[in-house]
Every structure is written in C-alpha cells, then in structure tokens.
Amino acid sequence: MIINDMYERMGITPETTKKGQEICDLLRERFALIDQTAEYNQLKVLNAFRDCKVSEACLYGTTGYGYNDIGRDTLEDVYAHIFNTEAALVRPQITCGTHALALALMSNLRPGDELLSPVGKPYDTLEEVIGIRESKGSLKEYGISYRQVDLLEDSSFDYEKIKDAINDKTRLVTIQRSKGYQTRKTFSVEEIGKLIAFVKDIKPDVICMVDNCYGEFVETVEPTDVGADMVVGSLIKNPGGGLAPIGGYIAGRKDCIENAAYRLTSPGLGKEVGASLGILKDFYQGLFLAPTVVASALKTSIFAANLFEKAGFKVVPDSNESRHDIIQAITLGNEERVCAFCEGIQATAPVDSFVTPEPWDMPGYDAKVIMAAGAFVSGSSIELSADGPIKPPFAVYFQGGLTWPHGKAGILKAYQTMADRGLL
Ligand SMILES: *Cc1c(COP(=O)(O)O)cnc(C)c1O
Secondary structure (H helix, E strand, O other): OHHHHHHHHOOOOHHHHHHHHHHHHHOHHHHHHHHHHHHHHHHHHHHHHHHOOOOHHHHOOOOOOOOOOHHHHHHHHHHHHHOOOOEEEEEOOOOOHHHHHHHHHHHHOOOOOEEEEOOOOOOOOHHHHHOOOOOOOOOHHHOOEEEEOOOOOOOOOOHHHHHHHOOOOEEEEEEEOOOOOOOOOOOOHHHHHHHHHHHHHHOOOOEEEEEOOOOOOOOOOOHHHHOOOEEEEEOOOHHHOOOOOOOEEEEEOHHHHHHHHHHHOOOOOHHHOOOOOOOHHHHHHHHHHHHHHHHHHHHHHHHHHHHHHHOOOEEEOOOOOOOOOOOEEEEOOOHHHHHHHHHHHHHOOOOOOOOOOOOEOOOOOOOOEEEEEOOOOOOOOOOOEEEEEOOOOOEEEEEOOOOHHHHHHHHHHHHHHHHHOOOO
16 A cells, blocks of 8 residues: 555554554544644634624734734734633743743732642742742742642542641642643643632632643633633744744733733733734734644544553553543653654654664753654744653653644654654
8 A cells, every 4th residue: 555655665564554554443432533723723713703803914023112013912912812801912922831930920910919720830930939848039039938739649630738728828720731741631621710710709809820831722711711810821832823833822801911920021002002013914824723732633643542552551541531632751761762662753754754763861851851842933843853861761752743644644753753763
C-alpha cells in the first residue's frame, strides 16, 4: 500500500504501521466524539466571528499608539463571545502564559489582600510571581499574602480545609485547570464549576480565576461558562491554533479586565493603546483553526497512550481516561528510552528534522532535560513537542500536533526508534 511506502521513507516499518492501524481501529468511536466536540467549538468560534462582524479591515494592524485599532478591539470582542464573558484582553504585548497570569493577579490584587490556591501548588513559573520562591517584584513584595490548600490523595478538593482557608483578606482564588507537569489529574470544567460554587457560597465577592492553559476547546464548555470571573491563557498553546507567534489572553468580568488593561499599559490608558502591528491575521486565523488543531492534539495523545500502554509502559492519563487537557505523560524507565522517544519526535518535525536532541542543563531545573521541538513558532507547545527530565522515573511529557496525521507519524517514529534500539 502506498501509505506504507510513505511511512517506510520515514524509517517506520510495516509492522509498526500495522500496530498503529490496529490502535486506530479501536479508537474510532472515541475519535468521533472528539470530532463532535471540534464541530461544536468550530461553530462557537464561527458564530463569534459572525456576531462581532469580523471584516477584512480587522486583519490589518495599527502602528504607534494604536488608537482605534478596530482589528484588535474586534478580536477582544470575539474572545469575549467565545468565553461567554463581558470583556477580554488579547494582546501581543502579553508575552507568554506566565505574563498573562501575573498580569491578571497583580492587577486585581491590592496590598493586604490574600490569594488562595485551593488546588495545591501552582505551575512552576508562578512560584516566583506569587513569592513562594523569593523574587523581585513578586506579589509578596507588595504585601499580598498567599495561602494554599493541597488536594486530597485522590486529586479531589479538600472542601473542609478550603472553607477554613477563606478569610476576610481572601480576594482572589486561582484554579489551575491542567495538571501541567504534576501527577495529579486535570480537572474537568464541571469539577471547576463545583469548586467555584462552593467558594462563592462562602464568600460571594471573591474573584475566581482559572489558569486555562492547555484546556481551551478540549470540552464544549469553558470555566467562564460555569462561574469563573476570569480565564487566562497563552496564544502559543491551544487558542493560537499554531499560527499566533506570541501573545496571551485574559477573558472575564469587565472590572477585572479593566484592571488588567490599566496594569498592562498604564493607568488612564488601559485598552486604548497598544498597536497590533501586523499580527492580527495570525491571531484571527489561528483562533479559527484552534478547535480542529486541539482535536488533532487530543487524538495524538490518546493514540500514544494506547500504543505505549499496550507496550507495557505506564501512561498518564491512561488509555481510557476522559481528557481535559492535551498533555500526555509516558513513564519510560530509563534515559535511553527517553532519548530515543524524543529523537523520534524530532525526526518527524517539519522544521529541524535532521538534528538530534540531547539532554542539557536547562536553567531552573535540577536535572538535565531533553527536548524535541521542530516548531514553526519557537517553544510552541500546540505543535508536536516532547520533553523529558533525565531523572527517575524517566517520564516523557508531550503535547500538541497541528494535524492528526503528523501527530500519528511522530508517535510511530518515537515507537520505531525505541524498537530499533531494542528498547521495547
Ligand atoms: C504553559 C503553562 C503556564 C505558563 O505559560 P508560559 O507561556 O510557558 O509562560 C502556566 N500554567 C500552565 C498550566 C501552563 O501549562
């Protein structure tokens, strides 16, 4: 068959291709459900474009101060429609996800306020934002305290302790949807809704913010549909659809977004300034593609979970678990396997397929890390990418896949590279 020839040109044997096909046959129903979610979300995005009257003029940008940037303002309106919120801030001047989260926190908290995380430790980079690890300019330096309630053993919320932790000073509650690179499970939007309802029942005026990174368009609902006051994320992950080359967003209550805008630019200026330069077409088109791109990434991770679980490896989430983000972890058990896996992913990348990734001492990490990324946008993790810290249990984390056929090829090549070296 001609398709086998194509795989063989990538060094993937007919035997491996056949294994992959058997897995695909088993996953047909599940993939159909993912396609249904993508269909719903595509219509959600399309209706937002229509309702906001996105026009050709919106695709061009402004320079200088960026007053009356119709494309920028309309895009923010589109985001607000999609996330079912009063307002949104979507800007290339928001440099990454961490920046968007820091902005949402720093602009909505004041000295004397307290921040509460009822879902355990937040994403690594937020530790310095909050001041859990000492850092210049942290919330702690500005007199904003932090409290954390860890999850119970089974990743569920510790409602008793959360109730005790909410006090007069509690102003903002931060909930991270995706597990990121921790071992807990990722929360469904429904679970997040229950937690928010519980918090608001105790203290109605508390701001509930959700770190939405890696979660956008995985379900048909978003946290702002179930009571969140703000959702925050990165445009080089899900909602950028692989096309946005930079950026972050915050969608939410009007007063929260105003606070964020005044902090991003300046008091008095807020959303009125911030030229979009020539970036808007990519923001719009990426958002338009995002629902199907997220579906491709989801299929890729479910496919990998099934292939590697069958080969005897521990996978998180497992082969049957429901999905609430696009991250997949596979415990490979030794350095050779982690390297072989990452080399396979790299070898099928559209960019830099000919380079061999090697473990290196990355700043901020306590062990060497190997990374596979052959991306159009540097560091983009909606594109197929993998990384593995070289330390027990030798797990590799991967995510993304702009198209499902590419994701499938990448996973098969990772598997093949391990097979070729006798590591399976
Ligand atoms: C990626 C991520 C962040 C930080 O985003 P960066 O763009 O890497 O700064 C924060 N929280 C979660 C859950 C993430 O996945």
